[in-house]
Amino acid sequence: xxxNSLAFAVFLPIVFLLYWFVFGKTKSMQxxxxxxxxxxxxxxxxxxxxxxxxxxxxxxxFTGIQIEKNTQKARKFWFWLSIILNLGFLGIFKYxxxxxxxxxxxxxxxxxxxxxxxxxxxxxxxxxxxxxxGLSYVIDIYYxxxxxEKNVVDYALFVSYFPLxxxxxxxxxxxxxxxxxxxxxxxxEKAKEGVYQVIWGLVKKVVIADTCATYANAVFDNYxxxxxxxxxxxxxxxxxxxxxxxxGYSDMALGMSKLFGLDLLRNFNYPYFSRDIAxxxxxxxxxxxxxxxxxxxxxxxxxxxxxxxxxxxxxIIFVVSGFWHGANWTFLAWGFINAMYFLPSLLLGTNRNNxxxxxxxxxxxxIKVFFSILATFTLACVAWIFFRANSIQIAFDYIRKIFxxxxxxxxxxxxxxxxxxxxxxxxxxVLVEWNxxxxxxxxxxxxxxxxxxxxxxxxxALGTYADYKEFIYFQF
Amino acid sequence: xxxxISLIAKISLxxxxxxxxLDWVYTSVxxxxxxxxxxxxxxxxxxxxxxxxxxxxxRANNHFVPELFEKKGLKTFNYGMSGAHLxxxxxxxxxxxxxxxxxxxxxxxxxLGLCNEKESEMIAAKFLPYIHHSEVIKNHFSGQADFxxxxxxxxxxxxxxxxxxGFREMYNTATDKPTNILDNQGYHPLxxxxxxxxxxxxxxxxxxxxxxxEIKQICKQNNYNLITVMTxxxxxxxxxxxxxxxNKIYPEIHNLENVVQGDQYFSSCGHMNDAGARMFTKIVxxxxxxxx
Numbered sequence: 151x152x153x154n155s156l157a158f159a160v161f162l163p164i165v166f167l168l169y170w171f172v173f174g175k176t177k178s179m180q181x182x183x184x185x186x187x188x189x190x191x192x193x194x195x196x197x198x199x200x201x202x203x204x205x206x207x208x209x210x211x212f213t214g215i216q217i218e219k220n221t222q223k224a225r226k227f228w229f230w231l232s233i234i235l236n237l238g239f240l241g242i243f244k245y246x247x248x249x250x251x252x253x254x255x256x257x258x259x260x261x262x263x264x265x266x267x268x269x270x271x272x273x274x275x276x277x278x279x280x281x282x283x284g285l286s287y288v289i290d291i292y293y294x295x296x297x298x299e300k301n302v303v304d305y306a307l308f309v310s311y312f313p314l315x316x317x318x319x320x321x322x323x324x325x326x327x328x329x330x331x332x333x334x335x336x337x338x339e340k341a342k343e344g345v346y347q348v349i350w351g352l353v354k355k356v357v358i359a360d361t362c363a364t365y366a367n368a369v370f371d372n373y374x375x376x377x378x379x380x381x382x383x384x385x386x387x388x389x390x391x392x393x394x395x396x397x398g399y400s401d402m403a404l405g406m407s408k409l410f411g412l413d414l415l416r417n418f419n420y421p422y423f424s425r426d427i428a429x430x431x432x433x434x435x436x437x438x439x440x441x442x443x444x445x446x447x448x449x450x451x452x453x454x455x456x457x458x459x460x461x462x463x464x465x466i467i468f469v470v471s472g473f474w475h476g477a478n479w480t481f482l483a484w485g486f487i488n489a490m491y492f493l494p495s496l497l498l499g500t501n502r503n504n505x506x507x508x509x510x511x512x513x514x515x516x517i518k519v520f521f522s523i524l525a526t527f528t529l530a531c532v533a534w535i536f537f538r539a540n541s542i543q544i545a546f547d548y549i550r551k552i553f554x555x556x557x558x559x560x561x562x563x564x565x566x567x568x569x570x571x572x573x574x575x576x577x578x579x580v581l582v583e584w585n586x587x588x589x590x591x592x593x594x595x596x597x598x599x600x601x602x603x604x605x606x607x608x609x610x611a612l613g614t615y616a617d618y619k620e621f622i623y624f625q626f
Numbered sequence: 627x628x629x630x631i632s633l634i635a636k637i638s639l640x641x642x643x644x645x646x647x648l649d650w651v652y653t654s655v656x657x658x659x660x661x662x663x664x665x666x667x668x669x670x671x672x673x674x675x676x677x678x679x680x681x682x683x684x685r686a687n688n689h690f691v692p693e694l695f696e697k698k699g700l701k702t703f704n705y706g707m708s709g710a711h712l713x714x715x716x717x718x719x720x721x722x723x724x725x726x727x728x729x730x731x732x733x734x735x736x737x738l739g740l741c742n743e744k745e746s747e748m749i750a751a752k753f754l755p756y757i758h759h760s761e762v763i764k765n766h767f768s769g770q771a772d773f774x775x776x777x778x779x780x781x782x783x784x785x786x787x788x789x790x791x792g793f794r795e796m797y798n799t800a801t802d803k804p805t806n807i808l809d810n811q812g813y814h815p816l817x818x819x820x821x822x823x824x825x826x827x828x829x830x831x832x833x834x835x836x837x838x839x840e841i842k843q844i845c846k847q848n849n850y851n852l853i854t855v856m857t858x859x860x861x862x863x864x865x866x867x868x869x870x871x872x873n874k875i876y877p878e879i880h881n882l883e884n885v886v887q888g889d890q891y892f893s894s895c896g897h898m899n900d901a902g903a904r905m906f907t908k909i910v911x912x913x914x915x916x917x918x
Contacts, residue, residue: 170627336630338627338629338630341630342630342633345633345637364789571794602637602640603644606637606640606641606644607644607648610641610644610648610785611648611792611793612793613785613788614788614789615785615786616786616787616788616789616790616792
C-alpha cells in the first residue's frame with residue numbers, strides 16, 4: 151500500500167476519522183489505535199515480516215528497560231545484546247547475500263572454486279529504518295540521554311508509526327516519544343499545513359520523480375547507445391527522480407503525520423540549492439545524516455583529534471552511509487565519492503561556511519553563489535551515476551562516454567520520447583522550489599488556493615501513472 | 627474540525643471540477659483529430675469506401691503493401707496495428723461499420739493473436755477517448771473488468787493510460803504534430819535487422835477466439851468478403867506446429883506461414899522486411915484477388 155495508491159487514498163481518511171472521532175478521547179486510545187493501523191499498513195506488504203517488526207520492537211523495549219535498571223556489567227550485556235541482534239537481523243536480510251557472493255567471487259579469483267550458499271529471502275520493507283529507530287533508542291538509554299519507555303504501546307508507536315515506518319524519516323526517541331506521551335488535540339492550522347505538504351509531496355512523486363524516471367531509465371538502461379547530451383540529461387533526470395521520489399515521500403509522511411497531531415523530523419531542505427557538499431549533506435536525508443553524525447561520527451571522535459583521524463572518520467561515515475542504502479559496490483562507491491567531495495572542505499576548515507539559505511541578487515557575489523550551486527549539483531549528479539548504475543564498471547563507462555562521444559544533439563530515446571523533452575518541467579520545478587526555499591512547501595501563503603489548484607491540476611494532468619513506480623527508498 | 631472538513635470538501639470539489647474540465651478538453655482535442663493514428667482516422671471519417679481493408683497486428687501492418695493492391699485497381703488501406711490483438715481488430719471493424727464504411731473485402735491476419743482474447747492495452751487505449759461518443763466502443767469495453775471506472779469516472783482513462791493518451795499525446799494532437807502511421811496507406815515497411823532470427827512459440831495455444839468469431843459475424847451481416855490468413859515467420863521457430871493447430875480449429879484460415887522463406891526477407895523472426903512484405907503481398911493478390 152503506497153502513499154500514492156488508491157488503496158491508501160481510502161485507508162487514510164478512514165484512519166483519520168476513526169482516530170479523531172472514535173479513538174480520540176484519551177492518549178492511550180489514540181496510540182493503541184495508531185499501533186493497530188500501523189501494523190495493518192505494514193502487513194499489507196508482507197504479513198510475515200510483521201513478526202520481525204514486533205520482535206525488533208519488543209527487543210529494544212525490553213533491553214532498554216534492562217539497560218536502565220541494571221548495574222554497569224549487566225547494562226553492557228543488554229546493550230550489546232540489543233545492538234548485535236538488531237544489526238544481526240539487518241545483516242542477514244540485507245547484507246548476507248552480498249558478503250557471501252563477494253567472498254565466493256574473491257575465492258574464485260585466487261583459484262579456489264566455491265559456490266556461495268545464498269538466502270532466498272526478500273528484504274523486509276523498512277528494516278533499515280525501524281532498526282535505526284531502535285538502535286538510537288537503546289544507545290540513548292545506554293548513554294543516559296533518555297529514560298527507557300515503560301509503556302509498550304507508546305514505544306511500539308514510536309517504532310512503527312505508519313507514516314514513517316517504511317521509508318523514514320528516522321526518528322529519535324528524544325523528539326517523537328515526548329509527542330506520543332501526550333494526548334493530541336486537533337489543530338486546524340497544523341492539519342491544513344499537513345494537507346498542503348501531502349499535495350506537494352504528491353507533485354514531487356508523480357509529476358517530477360516518476361516522469362523523470364521514465365527518461366532516466368531509458369538513458370541508463372541503454373547508455374551504450376546514448377550520445378553525450380542524453381547521458382548528461384539522464385544523470386540530471388535521475389538526480390530529480392531520486393530527489394522527487396524521496397523528498398516527496400518525506401513530505402507526504404510529514405504532512406499526513408500532522409493530520410494526526412504529530413510532528414516528524416524534517417528530512418530535506420532544498421539540497422540542490424547547496425553551495426558546497428557539506429551544505430548538501432546538511433540538507434539531504436537530514437534524519438539519516440544526523441543519525442550517523444550523532445551515533446557514529448561523534449563517537450569516533452568527529453572533527454576532533456589529528457587531521458588523519460578526521461579524514462578517517464569522514465570516510466567511515468560516508469562509506470557506511472552508502473552501504474546503508476544497499477548491499478552493492480555501487481552504493482559503497484557513491485559513499486566514497488561523497489567522502490572525497492567532502493574532504494577539501496574538511497581540510498580547509500570550510501565545511502561550516504554556508505549555514506544560511508542561499509540568496510541571489512543582481513551583484514557579483516551572486517554570480518559566485520550561482521556557480522557554486524551549479525558546481526555542487528554537478529558533483530551530486532556524478533555521484534548519482536554510481537548510485538543508479540548497475541555496476542561500478544558501467545558507471546565509469548557512462549562517465550567516459552559523456553566525454554568521448556562528443557555529440558550534443560537531441561536523441562530519440564527507446565521510450566519513444568526525445569531526451570530534451572523534460573527540461574522545461576524540471577526548470578519549472580526548480581523555480582518553484584527556489585521561490586519557496588524558506589518554507590516547508592510552496593502552497594501556503596498568498597494565493598494558496600490558486601497554487602493548490604495548480605498542484606492538483608499538475609498531479610492529474612502531468613503525473614505518470616501507467617508506468618507505475620514504487621518509492622526508491624522502500625528497497626532500503 | 628468543521629473548518630478542516632470544509633477544506634477537504636473544497637479540495638475534493640476542485641479535483642472533481644478539474645477532472646471534468648480536463649476530460650472535456652482532452653476528448654474535444656481527440657474528437658477533432660484525424661491525422662495521427664488509425665483509430666482517430668476511422669472515428670473521424672464517414673462513408674469510407676474500400677475494396678480491401680486490412681486488419682490485424684504488426685504482422686498485418688508490416689506485411690501487406692496497399693500500393694500493390696492499388697496497382698491492381700483495388701482501393702486498399704492497411705489498418706493493421708502494431709501490438710493489436712483480435713480484440714482491437716474486431717472493434718476496428720465494428721467502428722468502420724458504425725461509420726458506414728463500404729467494404730468489399732476484409733483481409734484479416736489472424737495467427738498468433740488467436741491464442742488470447744485479452745485486450746492489448748497499448749492499442750485499446752486509443753479507442754478510449756471516444757467511449758462516450760460511440761456505442762460500439764462503449765459496448766465493446768463493457769465486458770472489461772475496469773469498464774465502470776473507464777466510463778463513469780471523468781478523466782480516469784487518460785490517467786490510467788497516460789503514456790498513450792495522456793498529456794503528451796493530447797498536446798501532440800492539439801498541435802497537429804505529424805506521425806508516419808498513416809503513410810503508405812497504413813503500411814509500415816521494415817528494414818533488415820540481422821541477428822534476431824529465432825523465436826519460440828511453443829507456449830502459445832490457439833483457441834476458439836471470441837473476437838475472431840465476432841469478426842466473422844460482422845462480415846456475414848454486412849456482406850463483407852472475409853479472407854483470413856496466417857502470415858510468414860522465419861524458419862528458426864520452435865513450435866511451428868502452432869499454425870497447424872490453429873488450422874484445425876479454423877480450417878477456413880489460409881496458412882501462408884511458409885510462402886516466404888529466407889532470412890533475407892525478414893527484419894526479425896516474426897516480421898518481414900519490405901522486400902519480404904512485397905513478395906508476400908504479391909502472393910496474396912495472386913491467390914485471392916486475381917482469380918476472381
